[in-house]
Amino acid sequence: MKLPIAMLKLPNLFAQNYRIYYEDTDAGGIVYHPNYLKFFERARTEFLRSKDIVQSELVRLNNLLFVVRKIEIEYLSSARLDETIIATVKSIEFRRSSIIMTQEILKDDKVISTLQIVLVAISNISFTPIKIPKTITSKFN
Amino acid sequence: MKLPIAMLKLPNLFAQNYRIYYEDTDAGGIVYHPNYLKFFERARTEFLRSKDIVQSELVRLNNLLFVVRKIEIEYLSSARLDETIIATVKSIEFRRSSIIMTQEILKDDKVISTLQIVLVAISNISFTPIKIPKTITSKFN
């Protein structure tokens, strides 16, 4: 596998720092693989918040809940206790009822994980897909 | 610290087996300390279920939610990947709006953790304490 050497030159939409605590690790001495998804989600949440999109308000005001539909994640290297990582949002793309985002986790300027995630907007009453309102998509023009 | 040597003679109300997986451990090579609370909760949940008390039904039918008010937990020894542990319920005591339970986790017949927990019955609408209905307490006579 080739590491994306040009990555740092790419225009990351958003980046956030995290320290690795015991809670993140497992007996292999490294970050437990599902926990990467927590760092990715924290970064997505703060990215959306930076655009004034707050998920608990979407539920309360719009009955709109974003649920995960699909994830592809690659683990290229590991991270250990007390190290720091950076979780980014690299791209976001809107469909009628879904959002596709790409993200990376970096350690020491090296990509250690890549993610592609598909989120679907559903009604938190009917639990069926709904159109993403323009009040959301317009914030990304 | 003295280990409760007589423990195995005590009448445990309930006991449940669990395997230690990577998800339970941390970089110290042992079960991550907050995760003991998950094993204790699983055992409590199955103990209550053995008495036909199902928490999601209490919420739906009685608007009753049990929340944790206080925990005292001792860590006497550790558990490692692939080991098996037993989580027990040793005692249960009812007050007007609260339940006090004692529990233990054992490995190889040795107590590795003890718990005392106070749960409070609250309304999931007002979020204030409510009386525990007799339909619950009567199951323990």
Next chain:
Amino acid sequence: MKLPIAMLKLPNLFAQNYRIYYEDTDAGGIVYHPNYLKFFERARTEFLRSKDIVQSELVRLNNLLFVVRKIEIEYLSSARLDETIIATVKSIEFRRSSIIMTQEILKDDKVISTLQIVLVAISNISFTPIKIPKTITSKFN
């Protein structure tokens, strides 16, 4: 335990039951999306154990650690508190240093999540890929 009839017709290598506890859920009222990976891992671990392959022994005796290299996961439906799910292993394929497995989670005979995972065998000393020993692969002939 009765396995769902539809599933018994499928060529599942392995299946395991789990109850959904509070630890598995999030404020959306459903299982938190990274936690599906925990159920999948528990089922993989027990499947390998059913073949006398125990990961902590591989580390201790062979300095062999399996790490996750890539995951594709689809979320087709959700699961809620107190429901039961079945996590399966559907297929396993060996490469020189890696294992590819497919898995499913079912609820009420319906697939609610599918997984494809690539695990790589590494030395827990050099942290570089190593050949999977025949003592492992021979158990699947």
Next chain:
Amino acid sequence: MKLPIAMLKLPNLFAQNYRIYYEDTDAGGIVYHPNYLKFFERARTEFLRSKDIVQSELVRLNNLLFVVRKIEIEYLSSARLDETIIATVKSIEFRRSSIIMTQEILKDDKVISTLQIVLVAISNISFTPIKIPKTITSKFN
């Protein structure tokens, strides 16, 4: 960041802000009770780091591992998705081989959880208690 005024009057040794994400919550809509221990641990870790005490270095350089021996935790109120909390370290006391710390979690200037924790310094080789070195205790004079 502005610290709550009431808190600044308190003799907190250390305070740290956290946002509540989906990972922290459960189907009750509030922070899952064992997850309070994660916020408390993050704050302890950063507090020790502010004194140049880094746990992974203690293991590597001194074979010293701090393990949790006892916890008393009270849950006075809850926290919800997207809210922010403050985790503090209020006091620290040294014994020969153990540390006793008190901590609080606050939301909107109100204490929502209190913790007393006993940590024991053990050898990560023999797993038996060892004297806490003066290089650590001297940093708190």
